Amino acid sequence: MKRSWPFVVPGVILGLVGLVWTLQGLNVLRGSAMSGSSLWGTIGPILLVIGLVLIVVGVVRSRRAR
Template sequence: MWPWLVPGVILIAVGAVWTLQGLDVLRGSVMSGSSLWATIGPIVLLAGLALVAVGILRRRRRT
């Protein structure tokens, strides 16, 4: 479970920050206001959610 959850949570956090920077909500970075990061961020965030979901499902199957 943990090998899936920890990277998943990290990817969720990174994806959220990248999305907010790309949308120019978080300023002060080279990535601020860049549509590239506004696109990559949600993809990374969804990958993190998928890892968390896999971790949760694997735990439920064991019990």
């Protein structure tokens, strides 16, 4: 797991930010200037996918190191 944290930690952060931005863009989470904006409904899933890719890369690197 030592070699995978530089991928997993940013991946989790990007994934969470992407999820929040997606929910705000889809007007599920309200109370922000981002709520209901299609821009954030588009950027959010992109960040979410990038975060998931980083997590997968980190897990694969961890398994190969064993």
